[in-house]
Amino acid sequence: MGFSENFVWGAATSAYQIEGAVKEEGKGEHIWDVYVKEPGHIYGGHNGNSACDHYHRFREDVSIMKEIGIMAYRFSIDWSRVLPEGFGSVNESGIVFYDSLINELLKNGIEPYITLHHWELPYEIYKRGGWMNPQIVEWFGEYARLIAERFSDRVTHFFTLNEPQCFVGLGYLTGDHAPGIKAPLRDTFEMAHNALKAHGRAVQMLRQYGKQRLTVGYAPTCGMCYPETEKAEDIEAARQALFAMNQDDRNWTWNVSWWSDPVLLGNYPEEGLKRYEPYLPRITDEDMKLIAEPIDVYGQNIYNGRCIRMGRDGMPEEVKRCEGFPKTAVSWPVTPEALYWGPKFLYERYRKPLYITENGMSCHDVVSIDGKVHDPNRTDFLARYLKELKRAAGEIDLRGYFHWSLMDNFEWEKGYSERFGLVYVDYQTQKRMKKDSAYWYQDVIRSNGANL
Ligand code: FCB
Numbered sequence: 001m002g003f004s005e006n007f008v009w010g011a012a013t014s015a016y017q018i019e020g021a022v023k024e025e026g027k028g029e030h031i032w033d034v035y036v037k038e039p040g041h042i043y044g045g046h047n048g049n050s051a052c053d054h055y056h057r058f059r060e061d062v063s064i065m066k067e068i069g070i071m072a073y074r075f076s077i078d079w080s081r082v083l084p085e086g087f088g089s090v091n092e093s094g095i096v097f098y099d100s101l102i103n104e105l106l107k108n109g110i111e112p113y114i115t116l117h118h119w120e121l122p123y124e125i126y127k128r129g130g131w132m133n134p135q136i137v138e139w140f141g142e143y144a145r146l147i148a149e150r151f152s153d154r155v156t157h158f159f160t161l162n163e164p165q166c167f168v169g170l171g172y173l174t175g176d177h178a179p180g181i182k183a184p185l186r187d188t189f190e191m192a193h194n195a196l197k198a199h200g201r202a203v204q205m206l207r208q209y210g211k212q213r214l215t216v217g218y219a220p221t222c223g224m225c226y227p228e229t230e231k232a233e234d235i236e237a238a239r240q241a242l243f244a245m246n247q248d249d250r251n252w253t254w255n256v257s258w259w260s261d262p263v264l265l266g267n268y269p270e271e272g273l274k275r276y277e278p279y280l281p282r283i284t285d286e287d288m289k290l291i292a293e294p295i296d297v298y299g300q301n302i303y304n305g306r307c308i309r310m311g312r313d314g315m316p317e318e319v320k321r322c323e324g325f326p327k328t329a330v331s332w333p334v335t336p337e338a339l340y341w342g343p344k345f346l347y348e349r350y351r352k353p354l355y356i357t358e359n360g361m362s363c364h365d366v367v368s369i370d371g372k373v374h375d376p377n378r379t380d381f382l383a384r385y386l387k388e389l390k391r392a393a394g395e396i397d398l399r400g401y402f403h404w405s406l407m408d409n410f411e412w413e414k415g416y417s418e419r420f421g422l423v424y425v426d427y428q429t430q431k432r433m434k435k436d437s438a439y440w441y442q443d444v445i446r447s448n449g450a451n452l
Contacts, residue, residue, distance in 0.1 A: 001394030002449055008111070008400030009445040010072035011065065011422065012358050014118035014162065016048045017409040019078065021055035025093035028084025030120040031130075031171075032412075035178030046415030052407055053430050055097060060432065062104045064423055065406065068438050069445040072111040074357060074402045075101070076118030076162065079143055086122030087139045095150055102154055112155045113402070115219060116144055116202060118162040119177070126179060131168065131191035131198075137290075141201035148209035156214050158206055159299050159357065160199045163221040168192050169253030176413055185249060190281040192253070196262055200290035217297040218263055219357040222256045224305035224342030226335070228319050237316035238308040242345050244316070245272050252276065256346070264350040266292035297399060298350055299357035305338030328361040330411075330418050334381055340388035347396035354396065359385060360404035362411070362418040365435060373424040373435040382437065386444065387452045403441065407432060 016032050036047035054061055065073060079086060081094035105112045121130055125139060168191050170177035199218060206216050225242040227234035243257045257269040266288055311317035326334040343354055361381045365373050392398055408421035416427055422438040443451055
């Protein structure tokens with residue numbers, strides 16, 4: 001047992017993190033374009049103005065994907081590149097760019113997977129209240145319609161939102177991400193509700209205007225939970241912890257069920273409805289119906305997890321990480337078990353074919369004296385995580401894995417200080433170089449994980 005014959009091995013990026021060309025050919029501004037201008041927001045004063053210059057170098061990037069053997073490429077469309085104001089008039093040059101990228105991918109036998117929203121909220125929409133304005137549901141729907149009309153003759157795989165936990169939680173609660181606001185809790189629940197409705201509306205529009213049968217999904221995130229032992233009570237404790245609400249209200253967005261139960265089960269979790277009752281907007285049956293518009297696949301971005309056991313009091317408790325626990329360059333814990341238990345628990349609850357839409361690590365990568373980029377930590381990380389995923393693949397309907405990221409890129413508020421790529425980018429020269437892990441991943445793809 002292992003990965004199915006048609007398992008999809010991919011890599012992922014997002015528009016602002018790689019494209020650059022922020023002022024070119026009619027692109028409008030989005031919240032990150034504006035946010036990076038203010039000193040103090042981004043490490044080292046960095047910005048995505050040039051990023052990986054993918055806008056001009058996408059052909060080279062596609063050829064690198066082909067060399068690695070990548071079967072599918074998950075990328076996002078910059079909403080403000082195709083609709084500079086977020087609604088209304090279309091920027092045809094933006095459409096031409098994505099058309100050319102899609103054609104180049106297909107020519108090279110790489111399947112495009114489009115994410116509609118990976119945080120590039122058009123500034124004009126932000127000015128009108130952004131996620132707080134209920135009109136965003138229709139604006140996002142119209143944007144989805146445009147994407148379906150223009151690209152779905154060639155593209156059949158779509159994800160609506162990437163990590164709403166982050167664009168609401170980091171953008172509007174902690175203020176670490178654009179637009180950098182610390183909003184009242186009440187507002188953030190309203191934004192979350194509108195975002196979920198926007199997701200539902202986009203699903204409808206993709207279906208209505210799709211030129212063929214489309215596979216539509218959703219790509220939230222969250223830390224996973226895994227049991228300390230395989231004793232039934234520990235497994236149950238980990239399951240409960242995974243779907244529980246966050247006990248810290250200012251961090252409420254970090255949970256799975258508030259974001260996924262409505263989409264896949266048609267209701268918000270009871271625990272959350274009780275806990276957050278004072279902050280909730282009006283929620284109607286009609287809203288819930290829209291949010292639960294059926295999707296085909298479920299995507300989850302998984303980077304790590306927490307170890308859980310059943311406490312003596314019959315309540316799940318977190319097992320403290322040991323001193324000196326393994327961590328990545330960005331200090332995220334290395335917990336391969338997250339890629340077995342996470343998918344398994346998610347599948348048990350939601351019963352949807354699953355993709356891992358992101359997973360990977362940042363390392364302190366450098367070009368060595370021999371001119372190559374050796375990243376044994378990344379290969380080790382991937383070997384451990386993918387082995388766990390392989391176990392899950394034997395038990396659930398798992399469709400694919402997208403490595404984050406294809407190449408080093410602009411890591412949001414951390415600027416270029418974190419390198420997540422299989423491909424090294426020299427930002428001074430824009431030279432790309434495959435890291436050792438890219439060659440290793442090539443073998444994984446070729447053997448469909450037999451070498452794990
Ligand atoms: C995820 C984001 C992605 C990237 C990785 C490291 O949360 O979706 O854009 O920042 O983390």
